Amino acid sequence: MVNEQSNRQIILDHRPSGYPTSETFKMITTDIPPLRDGQVLIRTVWLSVDPYMRGRISDARSYTPPHPVGVTMPGGTVGKIVVSQNDSYPVGSFVSAPAGWQDYYISNGNNLRVLDPKLAPISTALGILGMPGLTAYHGLYEIGKPQVGETLVVSGASGAVGAVVGQLGKLSGCKVIGIAGSREKVNYLSDELGFDAVINYKTDSVADHLKDACPDGVDIYFDNVGGPITDAVMENLTYRARIIICGQISQYNLEEPDLGPRNLRQILTNQATIEGFIVGRFSDRADAARSRLTQLLLDGKLQYMEDIVEGLENAPDAFMGLFQGKNFGKMLVQVSSEKD
Template identity: 55%
Template sequence: MSNSNREFLLVSRPHGIPTDENFKLEINSRPVINDGEVLVETNYLSVDPYMRGRMSGVKTYTAPYELNKVLTGGVVGKIIESKNESFQVDDIVEGHLNWADYSVSNGKTLRKVDPDLAPISSALGVVGMTGLTAYFGLLDIGKPKEGETVVVSGAAGAVGTIVGQIAKIYGCRVVGIAGSNEKNKYLEDELGFEATINYKTENVKEALKEKCPDGVDIYFDNVGGDISDAVMSLLNFHARIAVCGIISEYNNIKPSTGPRIQRYLLNRSALMKAYIVRDYHERFDEGYEQLGEWVKEGKLTYRENIINGLENAPQAFLGLFHGKNIGKQLVCVRSES
């Protein structure tokens, strides 16, 4: 255990694409815990596109990150000190903690992770917030039925890869849109997607027409922008659109413009519902249980893209906007020991 604690602060708000200058790594003393608290040593840190929204000063569904304060996100780590009777030293936990070597928690929002069930990093991905995001968005908004066509954008990302696999568990035909042939090969060969589209090299609208001959029943949207525009004219009657993210838009200074979609929704009595995973917090246990079971049964596989070193967290985060990751992007701050 070190006596110092590296912590990443947000020191300025990004205007457009974030840069190194928005972040600052500070070295402080390892924090001291009070009664009721625990000290968590970070193993893995999750970087997620939604964090870009919190870096802006705008109030959205989550409070913005405060300037000159430590950034926070999903963390898996080990309890190394405990003054809370619910936690013992060496417990592995997951929670919303600091971009730092050490975080203090009162334990209320920590979840214990069983390291014998699966690699502990999966508590940030497939059996963590990422998995829950895919699970509730697809099932509660999409309501997939056997034989339906599901289109997933950002298909090779952390959420997209899980959405596609759950859709397949439900007997759907899955078409993924991603940004490289390597990603699409993974989606088709390893995850069994029926078809894929490379949005960087193909005309998405034409490709969708060809690859969705029966139209689109569910569109799971991680990206927004013109890829989403292209899906609209292919919607089937009573189609459902789950708006999970708009990665193509987070770095825009002004909202982009495109064809207004009311017409397309109206022609098909379609539904578009945006959500954040927290909307479903009362059902998280159900989600964890089902996702864990599917992983155990081999129905849900996952891939992680791990960058080593807390000092590389901003780079890992920025990589999300350049399509660098297949599956879940993590930062390994300290290997499990």
């Protein structure tokens, strides 16, 4: 139960070495201060936990400064305005907000986006119509530049990003091969989303199965995971292949850096390109991309899966599960009810 006087917050207790554990995080309760003019109080309904947060709680140099120890964990949320001193955000409206892992968040309105619950379920603002969907869209179209008849391989294929990449690839006329970590995920991608082939990297040899699934080679590789899966894909590149480095989740909890890629000869001989990107680079095109994704969703051309756990207190487990493939679809924490 939440009430509007006190706020539960999950803070970073200390920086983990290797995999985070439940001790990495600590729940505290603080008082909610009175609102000033222009401010709103938002009750968190949905909290997104994402692999990038592992980078934020490390002090390694990255594209954003490390998240400070002792401060509420960062994260995208969807919430409901429960008190408002700002006419642009009436009580009862839903917004997406960078509120982090807490029950309540105060904003002056500058970092909020109003959501229309009639258009799509508001939780999609954290998944297919939010950061992961935009990541798939920009990475595939801006860097991958898919052409009809090309072969697209996507790793982390059942995840929030990967499942959108594969579906957009099919809509672009590509042959799509997914790589995922369970039979259930493989069946979903093949049977529900129409992937042409899916490889279970936990039970099968990716190298062997890729040769069968991609006899003409791989034109586009959308990499969410890195490590041995990526090594195997790199042996199958075509002339002028594009490799999109979106994520390297297999590397995020390593205590020592892995060996660097040794098969760069494949880049040379195929005159391929390899490019990393962070979704924020394309923020000037985010509205257009979100409109396109929304239309595809409304037209029934895109599907999505959500994996929901109840309760803010379960956010650490939901987050840690990402690194073991426990989630099936976009991992969300339901912090409170949309209806309250």
